[in-house]
Structures are given as C-alpha cells and as structure tokens.
Amino acid sequence: MDMSKYKEMFLSEAREHLKKMGQLIVAQEKNPADRAGIDSLFREAHSIKGMAASMGYDNTAKLAHNLEDFMDGFRKSGSVPPEAVDRLLAGVDLLEGLLEDVDGGKPERDVAPFLSGKAVPPPSSSTKKPEGKPTLPAKGLQIAIELVEGTPVPAARALVLLKELKSIGTVLATKPTVASLRKGGDIRRLHVLLDTEMPQDVIKAFKESKPAEEPKAQEQEPEEKPAVRKEEVSRTVRVRTELLDRFIQLTGELITNRYQLLASSQAENWIDLRDGLDQLNRLISDLYHDVLQVRMMPLESITGRLPRLIRELCRKTGKDIALRLDGENVELDRAILEELADPLVHMVRNAKCRGPRNRPRGRSLCLGAS
Amino acid sequence: MGLRILIVDDALFMRNMLRDIFNSAGFEVVGEAGNGKEAVDRYRELRPDLVTMDIVMPLQSGIEALQDIMSFHPQARVVMCSALGQESLVVEAVESGARDFIVKPFKAERVLEVVRRVAGASA
Numbered sequence: 001m002d003m004s005k006y007k008e009m010f011l012s013e014a015r016e017h018l019k020k021m022g023q024l025i026v027a028q029e030k031n032p033a034d035r036a037g038i039d040s041l042f043r044e045a046h047s048i049k050g051m052a053a054s055m056g057y058d059n060t061a062k063l064a065h066n067l068e069d070f071m072d073g074f075r076k077s078g079s080v081p082p083e084a085v086d087r088l089l090a091g092v093d094l095l096e097g098l099l100e101d102v103d104g105g106k107p108e109r110d111v112a113p114f115l116s117g118k119a120v121p122p123p124s125s126s127t128k129k130p131e132g133k134p135t136l137p138a139k140g141l142q143i144a145i146e147l148v149e150g151t152p153v154p155a156a157r158a159l160v161l162l163k164e165l166k167s168i169g170t171v172l173a174t175k176p177t178v179a180s181l182r183k184g185g186d187i188r189r190l191h192v193l194l195d196t197e198m199p200q201d202v203i204k205a206f207k208e209s210k211p212a213e214e215p216k217a218q219e220q221e222p223e224e225k226p227a228v229r230k231e232e233v234s235r236t237v238r239v240r241t242e243l244l245d246r247f248i249q250l251t252g253e254l255i256t257n258r259y260q261l262l263a264s265s266q267a268e269n270w271i272d273l274r275d276g277l278d279q280l281n282r283l284i285s286d287l288y289h290d291v292l293q294v295r296m297m298p299l300e301s302i303t304g305r306l307p308r309l310i311r312e313l314c315r316k317t318g319k320d321i322a323l324r325l326d327g328e329n330v331e332l333d334r335a336i337l338e339e340l341a342d343p344l345v346h347m348v349r350n351a352k353c354r355g356p357r358n359r360p361r362g363r364s365l366c367l368g369a370s
Numbered sequence: 371m372g373l374r375i376l377i378v379d380d381a382l383f384m385r386n387m388l389r390d391i392f393n394s395a396g397f398e399v400v401g402e403a404g405n406g407k408e409a410v411d412r413y414r415e416l417r418p419d420l421v422t423m424d425i426v427m428p429l430q431s432g433i434e435a436l437q438d439i440m441s442f443h444p445q446a447r448v449v450m451c452s453a454l455g456q457e458s459l460v461v462e463a464v465e466s467g468a469r470d471f472i473v474k475p476f477k478a479e480r481v482l483e484v485v486r487r488v489a490g491a492s493a
Contacts, residue, residue, distance in 0.1 A: 006387060013383045046426045047381050050453045053475040054387065061475075065455065152473040153452070156460040160470050182465060184457040 042071040059108035169196025296331040327369035376418040406430025440467040
C-alpha cells in the first residue's frame with residue numbers, strides 16, 4: 001500500500017495531538033490528580049502511536065508507546081508527580097523532532113537514550129507458565145491449534161477461534177481453560193475437545209479458512225520517500241464541512257443562474273437578464289466572502305504554546321505567574337496569525353521578565369482577543 | 371459483495387485509511403464515527419453489516435460502545451481495532467461479543483481478510 005499520500009495528513013493530525021499534549025501536561029502539573037487529564041494524555045499518546053505505527057515510523061511509534069505506558073502507570077497511581085512532568089514534556093519535544101525528521105524526509109532520530117532514561121514503569125503482566133501435556137477426556141474431536149510465532153494478542157485470538165468452533169459444535173473442554181485465556185498471556189497452543197455433528201470435510205474446509213499468519217509490527221519495508229518541501233506541507237488547511245456545503249450550494253445556484261442568463265439573453269428579455277446579473281453579483285460576493293473564511297483560523301492555533309512558555313519562564317525566573325487567555329475562539333486570517341505568532345511570544349516573554357521583582361506571587365498575565 | 375461498513379476511530383487519519391482500503395475492495399463505507407457514543411448512534415441509524423471499532427476513544431470507549439450495540443442487536447458484527455499492548459482490552463472485547471480483531475499497524479490484505487471472513491460467517 002502506498003503510504004506517502006497519507007504523510008501530510010499524518011503530520012498535520014499528529015502535530016495537533018502534540019499541541020494538545022503540551023497543553024494537557026502543563027495543566028496536569030497544576031492539578032496532578034486530574035483523572036480526566038491523565039486519561040486524555042494517555043489517549044493522545046495512544047493515537048500518535050497507532051498512526052505512526054501504521055505509517056511505519058517506528059521510532060515515533062516506540063516513543064509514543066513509551067509515553068502511553070508512562071501515563072498508564074499514573075492511571076493506576078491516580079496522580080502525576082512533578083518529576084514526571086519534565087519527562088513528559090521532553091518526550092513531547094522529542095516527538096516534535098521526530099515529526100520534523102519525517103517531514104523533511106530524513107531518517108527518524110534516535111529515541112533509545114530517552115527510552116532508556118529514568119522511570120519507565122514496565123508493563124507488569126507477562127507471566128509465563130510452563131505448559132504441561134494437555135489432558136482432555138478422550139471423547140469427541142480433538143483439535144490442536146498452534147499459533148504462529150508473533151501472533152498479536154494470542155489469548156484473544158484463541159478466544160475468537162473458540163467462538164468460531166462453537167458455531168459448528170459444542171466445546172467440551174479446552175486447554176488452557178477459557179478462564180485462563182481471559183486473563184491473557186502468551187499462549188502458543190490451544191487444545192480443544194469438540195463435540196460436533198459436522199462431517200469431516202466441512203471441518204477441514206473450516207480449518208483451511210483460518211488465517212495463516214498475522215502481520216508483525218516490524219514488517220514494513222523502508223521506502224524511499226521524496227522530500228516534501230516545507231511550504232507545501234503548511235499549505236494544507238482544514239475546512240469546516242458546513243463551509244464546503246455552502247460552496248456546493250452556491251455553485252449550484254451559479255449554474256442555475258447561468259441558464260437564466262443564457263435563456264434571457266437568447267430571448268432578448270432585458271428585464272430577466274438584469275435580474276440575472278443582479279443575482280450573479282450577489283452570488284459572487286457571497287462566494288468571495290465564504291472563500292475568505294477558509295483562510296480563517298482560531299487564535300488558539302498560535303496561543304497553544306503559551307502555557308508551556310510561561311511554565312518554563314516561571315521556572316527560570318522563580319516567579320509565579322498565571323496565564324489567562326480570553327477569546328481564543330476569535331478567528332483571524334491565517335496570514336495575520338502567522339505574523340502575530342512571534343511578536344506574541346516576545347510580548348509574553350518581556351511581560352514576564354520585566355515584571356516587578358518585589359511581588360513574586362499571585363500575578364497574572366491576561367491575553368485577550370475580541 | 372455490497373458490504374455496508376461503519377468505521378469507528380477517533381483519528382481521522384485512521385478512518386481515511388480504512389475507508390480507502392474498503393473502497394478499494396468494493397465495500398461501501400456507510401458512515402464514520404469518532405467516538406463510542408457517536409458509534410452507537412450511527413449504528414442505530416445505519417444498521418451496517420459490519421463495524422470496525424477502535425478501542426481507545428474519547429467520551430465512550432470502543433468496548434462500551436460494543437457492549438451497547440450488542441445489547442440491542444446481538445447479531446451485530448463488530449471487528450475491534452487495537453494497537454499493540456492492549457491485550458486485556460482485546461480479550462474483554464472478544465468476551466463482550468466482538469467477532470474478531472485486527473492489530474495496528476494495519477495491512478490492507480489482513481484487514482480485508484478479517485472483514486470478509488466475519489461478513490461471510492453466519493450471523
């Protein structure tokens with residue numbers, strides 16, 4: 001399957017997830033036991049993992065997986081400790097770097113130093129039990145199923161197989177037992193005793209319909225990917241569907257209008273022609289207005305990084321300042337937003353650095369748009 | 371085979387990819403949902419022949435959505451989509467009535483194989 005056509009979509013969606021993660025992490029630091037925040041962070045990392053793995057960006061997927069596991073640990077403990085916040089932010093930064101690599105068509109940077117870093121709670125549930133000889137009563141049809149090495153989620157695969165066997169007979173016994181399959185774990189062999197009325201050849205056909213092999217995660221071949229120029233990537237925009245509906249509706253009206261104009265000019269009906277032209281005038285200005293809307297983006301798209309910036313500055317200067325953002329939903333032309341992004345960062349930085357030193361606590365920085 | 375499929379995944383990227391895979395095989399994607407709650411609503415409304423259901427999603431997880439759907443339509447054919455490292459959730463899904471599952475990263479052939487098999491199996 002040609003994956004290159006998904007690359008831009010992947011990058012744009014992954015970046016949105018990362019932006020969200022950055023905001024969530026900073027919010028979590030202020031409210032470490034916020035369960036919903038922990039869950040959201042887990043989901044964001046999880047989404048990136050799934051997307052990156054599908055694209056074959058192994059390092060990105062590995063890192064996202066690591067962060068996901070990391071968050072999963074806090075789901076159990078119920079709170080994110082302060083030292084974990086730094087690691088999470090570092091992880092988000094590294095993910096951003098990886099996306100840049102992908103964007104530039106370069107090989108992904110190394111994530112091993114990060115992964116081997118401190119405090120990665122290992123997933124605990126890989127208990128392997130030695131399997132003895134299966135002892136099943138000698139009645140009915142004995143079926144031995146061997147799962148191919150590397151089959152993902154073998155216990156669930158075994159349960160699916162059992163379910164299908166149940167559709168052709170009664171399962172008298174299994175080894176391992178269904179109860180132990182439910183607990184998961186690394187199952188290689190499944191023995192089933194099946195009481196069935198089905199003729200042998202049907203069972204044979206049934207067996208042959210089973211998949212021979214499940215794909216493994218590492219199977220994707222590295223592909224030569226053409227480097228995409230940066231400006232091409234940033235040229236993709238998301239458009240609200242109702243706006244697209246408007247375009248379709250307006251285009252439809254323009255087509256009707258064209259027939260009206262043609263008909264009235266052929267009939268030399270000047271009144272109808274003038275009406276038609278008036279309508280054309282209105283349709284074109286509507287269309288122009290709507291097209292401009294495509295370029296509009298919420299202010300939020302450039303303020304997203306500010307909470308993180310404030311946090312870092314607070315640490316550096318030892319001040320404690322809260323950031324308040326108002327009117328983040330206000331929409332502006334993307335060109336204006338792009339121009340505003342840097343000055344905004346400078347303003348925030350200056351406001352912080354130059355603020356009075358004698359009142360280190362309880363100040364807030366407000367940023368509003370209307 | 372005019373199989374009608376509902377795709378449930380919170381990532382637009384994943385939905386588009388699955389849609390392409392299904393379209394290339396001549397299946398009809400009748401709808402998409404971005405979370406579990408929406409999945410249940412869309413299922414009620416569209417009654418698709420088959421659902422591909424992501425597990426980890428906002429608002430309502432894929433497993434909760436699966437359980438909801440099975441409660442009012444026990445014959446529903448739901449194939450779970452999971453990422454590596456979600457063993458217990460996949461087991462829970464199968465126990466809750468999922469017909470089969472696929473593990474990300476997806477391969478087109480594998481997805482189609484599972485979907486064809488589940489669709490071919492008697493309800």
